[in-house]
Amino acid sequence: MTRLGEAALGIALLVGIFQFGSTIRFEVKDDSSKISCILADLSINFTVDYKRGDKQPKAEFQLPNNAVSDKSSSCGKNGSLPVLVIAFGPGHSLSVQFNKSDSGYQVDVLTFRYNLSDATLFPESIDNDTKVVSSNKSEITAKTNQFYQCSSPHLIVMENVNATFYDVKLQAYLTANNYSTNASICKEDSPPTSAPTTAPTTTPAPSNNTTPEIGTYNVSEKSGYCILSKMGLRLNVTYKNKDEKDAFYLFNIDPKSVNTTGKCLNTSISMTLVSNQAHIQFDFVLNTTEGKFYLSHVHVNTTVPEAKEPNFDIDSGSVSFLKTTEHKSYKCNAKQTLQITDKLSIYTYSLQVQAFDIEGNKFGPAVECAADENGMLVPIIVGAALAGLVLIVLIAYLIGRKRSHAGYQTI
Ligand SMILES: *[C@@H]1O[C@H](CO)[C@@H](O)[C@H](O)[C@H]1NC(C)=O
Numbered sequence: 235m236t237r238l239g240e241a242a243l244g245i246a247l248l249v250g251i252f253q254f255g256s257t258i259r260f261e262v263k264d265d266s267s268k269i270s271c272i273l274a275d276l277s278i279n280f281t282v283d284y285k286r287g288d289k290q291p292k293a294e295f296q297l298p299n300n301a302v303s304d305k306s307s308s309c310g311k312n313g314s315l316p317v318l319v320i321a322f323g324p325g326h327s328l329s330v331q332f333n334k335s336d337s338g339y340q341v342d343v344l345t346f347r348y349n350l351s352d353a354t355l356f357p358e359s360i361d362n363d364t365k366v367v368s369s370n371k372s373e374i375t376a377k378t379n380q381f382y383q384c385s386s387p388h389l390i391v392m393e394n395v396n397a398t399f400y401d402v403k404l405q406a407y408l409t410a411n412n413y414s415t416n417a418s419i420c421k422e423d424s425p426p427t428s429a430p431t432t433a434p435t436t437t438p439a440p441s442n443n444t445t446p447e448i449g450t451y452n453v454s455e456k457s458g459y460c461i462l463s464k465m466g467l468r469l470n471v472t473y474k475n476k477d478e479k480d481a482f483y484l485f486n487i488d489p490k491s492v493n494t495t496g497k498c499l500n501t502s503i504s505m506t507l508v509s510n511q512a513h514i515q516f517d518f519v520l521n522t523t524e525g526k527f528y529l530s531h532v533h534v535n536t537t538v539p540e541a542k543e544p545n546f547d548i549d550s551g552s553v554s555f556l557k558t559t560e561h562k563s564y565k566c567n568a569k570q571t572l573q574i575t576d577k578l579s580i581y582t583y584s585l586q587v588q589a590f591d592i593e594g595n596k597f598g599p600a601v602e603c604a605a606d607e608n609g610m611l612v613p614i615i616v617g618a619a620l621a622g623l624v625l626i627v628l629i630a631y632l633i634g635r636k637r638s639h640a641g642y643q644t645i
Pocket residue numbers: 324325326349350351352353364
């Protein structure tokens with residue numbers, strides 16, 4: 235019952251968030267003429283890393299409905315470039331600057347200013363200044379007299395900020411008051427079969443492109459195991475290829491090739507999985523006042539042959555994942571994402587882990603992750619509905635039997 239209550243609350247909160255953003259229309263006009271030179275329909279999801287106490291959380295928000303085209307927007311006179319400046323909240327802005335190329339036009343520079351004093355978007359921020367980040371690799375391009383269209387998510391990476399554009403329609407260098415009739419469709423929207431010659435941005439590592447094999451990784455000392463774990467591991471590394479384009483390298487860890495080493499201390503454990511694919515170090519910490527253990531630090535060394543700089547040495551800094559009460563194990567059958575940095579995600583599959591005091595060298599009672607519990611909700615509802623149905627049929631049968639008995643008696 236409480237779980238259903240929580241689910242209902244969750245849905246209510248989600249509805250609240252969904253009202254926040256949708257596709258918003260922006261328009262830039264020259265003062266002299268009445269004709270729009272830039273039109274844009276945009277939806278953007280932002281993720282911003284900022285400092286908050288000893289943690290580095292992410293702020294996630296959408297471009298709000300009350301965002302407007304700022305008066306510093308311009309059609310580009312006297313040699314300046316056309317720019318759409320979108321303003322929202324207390325001093326946040328996104329400026330989209332266009333330029334012409336041989337065959338069309340593109341977004342040249344995207345600049346995002348965000349005001350860390352805004353406690354709504356950046357609660358408990360340590361800094362209170364306005365940061366400016368930018369990217370000149372937006373890859374938003376269109377042919378002359380066409381509009382750019384992209385319904386799929388299109389990620390633009392800036393320092394500490396990821397902006398995901400989606401449901402986008404935009405055009406610059408307009409001459410009429412409306413979009414042109416022809417579209418330049420982004421590559422994310424084009425079906426993959428139609429572009430067999432373009433280089434894929436995702437390079438599957440040799441021989442594995444599916445759910446990883448489940449491995450068992452344990453560390454023991456004289457007194458027994460200090461960590462037991464069972465999981466499938468898949469890594470996603472974001473890298474720059476030789477053409478300076480963002481690409482993703484996805485690969486599974488093959489448990490058969492892994493050598494597990496580690497160290498057990500009273501309140502900290504280090505476990506390293508060594509294979510020719512990667513060195514992955516997982517550090518666990520025990521907080522004795524809370525009586526909980528958690529994954530506190532991750533360090534990964536790997537190589538991506540296709541990358542411009544193939545050697546990756548990635549450090550999570552301090553994190554707090556998989557927090558669990560001592561003597562219990564954390565369990566998550568569903569795919570789970572551990573966001574290590576903006577360059578690395580680790581996906582776990584069929585995970586079970588327990589660290590520190592392990593009784594009888596086997597897992598203690600399992601604490602299931604939220605994803606697994608939500609997965610259970612549907613069977614519970616279906617089960618309850620079926621039970622109800624059986625009850626109704628039974629009552630109907632009993633009433634029916636009583637009636638027919640009565641019927642026989644009158645004959
Ligand atoms: C930043 O936000 C604070 C708090 O909302 C506000 O007082 C301040 O004027 C903002 N700064 C700018 C440059 O808009």
